[in-house]
Amino acid sequence: MDITATRGIGRTGLRTTLASFGGASIGNLYKAVTDEEAHAVLSMAWDAGIRTFDTAPRYGHGLSERRLGDFLRDKPRDSYVLSTKV
Structure with missing residues (x-):
């Protein structure tokens, strides 16, 4: 499977990579990680061609969203x- 291949989302015009990055781990859901570790893993995902990222306010009480925002800025x-959840 080519993880950099994309698929459209309905009629929105958005295209997502087949593989996406789930932000729970950079929100310290499973274990504490530093900002540097979070940035490093996001860089690896980006370098591998991942362009779809998912997070939620509950992942580290906003920590995952902040780290993703810092990386994608x-x-x-x-x-x-x-994508995020409400």
Whole structure:
């Protein structure tokens, strides 16, 4: 499977990579990780071609969202899809 291949989401015009990055782990859900470790794993995912990221406010009481935001801040906004939950 080519994880960098994309699929459309209905008629939205959005395209997501077949594999996505789940942000629970960078929100310390399973074990505590540093900001540096979170950035390193996000960099690895990005370098592997992952462009779809999923997070939630419950992942570390917003920590996952903050870390994803910090990482994606300098990336072109049309180069990734970010989803979160309410």
